[in-house]
Amino acid sequence: MKDIVKNTGQHHVESTKNEVSGNKAATFEEAVTATKFGKFNVILILLTIPAGLCAPFDTATMSFTFVAAQCDLNLSLNHKGLLNAIVYAGMISSALIWGFLFDVLGRKKLLIIGFLVDSVFVFLSAFSQSLGLLIVCKYFQGFIVCGPMAVLYSYLSEFHSTKYRSTCQLIIGMCNSFGILLLPAIAWLILPHKLDFSVHGYNFHSWNIFLLVSGLPAFASGILYLFLPESPKFLMACGRNEKALEVFRTVYSLNTGLPKDSYPITELIDETKLNLGNKHGGQVTANRTKIQALKEGFQQIRPLFFPPHLVNVILSSSIMFFVVMGLNILRLWLPQIFQTMTDYQLMNNNSTASLCTMLEIITPSNSTSTEKCVVNTDNSSIYINSMIVGSATLSAFFLAGTLIKMLGKKPMMVITASLAGGSCIGIYFSQYSYMVVIFSSIFQATSSLSSNLINSVTVDLFPTTQRTLAISFGMMNGRVGAMLGNFVFPYLLASGCIPPFFTVAGIMFVAAFISLFVPRTDKLSLR
Template structure:
């Protein structure tokens, strides 16, 4: 626009009409998200986001897994019986299951950043409550609300990272997240080795005593609190801003990404105009989203926004991905959460017999030790914590290291063979490893098969999340991820209830149950849509 001989740039408006940049005389062609994010490049900004996401990924793992290492150290202090341990493991997943829809709805209506900051801050507070617990009821309450809270930021993180990448790069986002999660599984046993064997008791008052396991949980609580602080300094997802009609703010984010990635000034960012996604989404029946909404208006619109998820074409898709995610996570997390118990059986067998044996024989020793432990807790005998569990921790670290390697290898193949084919291939591999555990004849074979099972199974689950991100539009993306994970965690909780019952029936049923579930999901995976290089909606 020319005023008195001076060229004045016209600001961006959401409808994409008659918008010109400085020194431009022709109308600018509006750019969609894919064009805008490609123009912003890939570089320093994305590396910073990934580094800040490390503690975010760890928070989810810490919330679900820390108790596996705390139980042996805290069972005397809290008078924990086996049923208490089962409840503490289950209550975190119950919290997650109960909040799946709630958090996905908030994230798709209020934004990714708000959920990430508030969610991780609240999770850190409940982890601090767990760390200060002096009895079972308080610990139980803290773990329930911790599970309820962590479901939100987990789904938000998945969507946030995917919405900072173009179609060609999005498949690798889940692989990077997988590496972050696997590193957390490596950090937990390492931290346990350093903290839990310590022999001290700091008495603050008669009813408040600090033990090593309290310190272990205090350190864990620092992880989500760090995540909350980190995301305060990051921008909102530009894709979400475009979907809610805030194109000018979205363009500002794109410019900042461009400046950090290229080192060039923001004014040289080539995209000047963004398309009107509100009109596009309404025409495609993706739900109504209004620009410059108040929080109340956003919540009201959110209910109408979710309607497309419960009718065609999205209803059959969400039902299908929830179904296979249910059995995928049933397979993975049932056996994964029981691995420390299996490694404990291996450790006890070797201490008692000074030799290796088939896995089924070593598991029979675990059953005997479990009954003896219950008898001690029910009697007046002195409760003594066994700290000679280094082999359990080191075996867990080996499993985590193999998982990291699995994600690194998979990241090199995901764009070559496609997400759905990778999912099916890994499901067959994971199921085969689980079936083979029944035939394991020594410790080395058991550890190898268990590591490969967890490695391939973990990549399998995260690959399905990458497909879900591509299938659903921005206004339904996080709620879809949250619902899929809610179903998956329901499967995980159910599997952990069923597993000991199958174990009582014999050595073969639990491993065949896990293996067949994984292979069945792999076969169904061939029915997933092909989303390779598909632009974000």
């Protein structure tokens, strides 16, 4: 009886092999679909959580560090703007370098090296005794983290079939939102406490410990990715099909519990011979040199700047520029605004006032007072309010799928950007602290959704070979916007209450207006 079952099972495997491969070389989509969804995919998604925390941690740790370190480092508003902006300056300056290394090193090596080096600079920032060293460390954090975070999207999606791939971006978006919620919780556990001590001449405070802890996700990610295989898509693109087949077999075996030799694909197509006739490039040379990889990388970029893609590149990049600028101006300055509200209430017997009245104390006066700088550590409301805002953002991602199906992506882009602009005006008119928190939550939730919707629409607007490049170009423009916005925002704050909030609102309304010109993508066929 066992022999009959065994023979039947073997017959089923052999028939499946014939059915899937059809005695011909399989495409990547056919090969990855045949691996099924199982334990390996679950493990990969779980490892995405600490990796997905790295970008929000690197960009937002300074927002909470300001609160505790402004006396130790003698920080002015302009210093705070510089520390927020310098991370994005690092990201922008490394964009082309990572694009090249993306093709040369492969996904796995870049993830390991990128996350480990990022953690080194985070740990170095924790030893900062001066503003100068902190600025240098934050710049290199941005320079480094840009690479592995871009690769993370590709790496995760390249182990999933089309059926599950659309969920990958949502998973990383949720990890980022979880980071926005988790970071203030970590700050709340560490920053309010007086942790002052010296080690070999280095003075440590609570904010040094906070920065040290914030580097743990990057360090853990770099170690964990050592145990994962290289992306089979990258291996196929390089002409290393035998190695790619071995990865597919391993994933298949882990997912199904069946032996590797029962994997139904026996041969893969040679992707290095694809796109040979494309006049704008796109072909990939097998076992290519670094110079060939660089040349072919530029060939992949060229089609974006020719019709019919040029108009869509301009539209998507412009929207990303304004949305990411507006989002990251207010997101990174909210803890400082919440701190100012707490300081005002402490100075005025817990009485509240309009936001504009409370913000009057944020700009140092011209007084020649020599009073000692004191940090208000009785500020639990800062972290609670920040977690409320983070929770609203995370909740919005759970509702997004249903709303997009009901309304469509383009209308959702217009609505979310408009709501973000309107809520920013609502912050200005807030007469009570709780109103500031409510409108801030609406702003961050809608603007975060808007930025993710742009990426989703970009995927629909461009063919497969240009999607990653189009998204990368748009993200680079968004980072330029975030950097410029954080340079300018301190001057807006110093000039009064109206300029900062109405400027951010105007930025979001411009993004909503440009979104009106984006083609409807809901009914576009997948290419």
